[in-house]
Amino acid sequence: MHIIVTGGAGYIGTHTCLELLQSGHAVTVIDNLSNSCQEALRRVERLAGRSLRFFPADLTDPAAVDDIFRQSRDAAAVIHFAGLKAVGESAVKPLLYYHNNLTGTINLCQAMQRHGVKNLVFSSSATVYGDPASVPIREDFPLGTCTNPYARTKAMIEDILRDLHRADAAWNIALLRYFNPVGAHESGEIGEDPNGIPNNLMPYIAQVAVGRLPQLAVFGNDYPTADGTGVRDFIHVVDLAVGHLRALEKLAQQPGVAAYNLGTGHGCSVLELIAAFEKASGRKIPYRITPRRPGDIACCYADPSLAQRELRWKAERDVAAMCADTWNWQSKNPNGYRSDAG
Helix, strand or coil: CEEEEECCCCHHHHHHHHHHHHCCCEEEEECCCCCCCHHHHHHHHHHHCCCCEEECCCCCCHHHHHHHHHCCCCEEEEEECCCCCCHHHHHHCHHHHHHHHHHHHHHHHHHHHHCCCCEEEEEEEHHHHCCCCCCCECCCCCCCCCCCHHHHHHHHHHHHHHHHHHHCCCCEEEEEEECEEECCCCCCCCCCCCCCCCCCHHHHHHHHHHCCCCCEEEECCCCCCCCCCCEECEEEHHHHHHHHHHHHHHHCCCCCEEEEEECCCCCEEHHHHHHHHHHHHCCCCCEEEECCCCCCCCEECECCHHHHHHCCCCCCCCHHHHHHHHHHHHHHCCCCCHHHHC
16 A cells, blocks of 8 residues: 655654555655654665655645645555644744644645545644543543643644544544654664754653753653652554554544544653663763743543554553663664764
């Protein structure tokens, strides 16, 4: 099957492209490289022993998107990762996030509709639940109480996609609500390599461990949790990538629109993750406590039982493996891809 992957050069995208290629699928990647680089895709091809097609295009350019679909007439489905995703930045630059994430998705769906491609796996987020009244979080929990513009773009896109299906029942859409992806491929060849200062916890810890950053900022230690720091459901990126393949298989059953939590079902605090990474790396992680970050919540972890039942998917890798694989990637690539990209 030929799959178009938007944002395929990014962190989750590269790991998913590798799983797709290794499963025998043909892959076309659309990515503007704003937070990624082509070297990552070259490594995916080497690991898979197969090639993919790459178009350096932006989804906010409708003519470019339409042209790619014109050149991909046998495409059967789209996995849509492309989007800006930093919670803090979204609070400072809301218009940028609304324009990029919403306009890009609308352009993509219009091109899909014109070219008769109506199977879509959407990269959503657990942030659509806002600050939940209880945990673990189930898919039937109320939405719309989002705490930041990034989360609102994800919730709005979910609404757009549900409306699309209501208007045309031929659409089949999986809304995958990620919790906190971390880790790297076991080879250490591909991993998370954000531009500039990382916005997410694990790559920041890894860059402190490798000496690129002096210390970690822990945003708040006064949350109502066991150690006062935020609790999240960290999921290994390879487990997450496999979840996308299971979602594609589900679309073949024509489920309409279905939402699934992809998480482990277990919470891990910031301080617990730091301790696990210190054990995996043998490095001390210096940190300081700073004020809470706007838009953050105290505790968020999944009830993944629906994905287990309907997608036949379950997270297999624990926090120790997440930290070990992250350290393997970061220690082999202390400057990320860019040291080799030229």
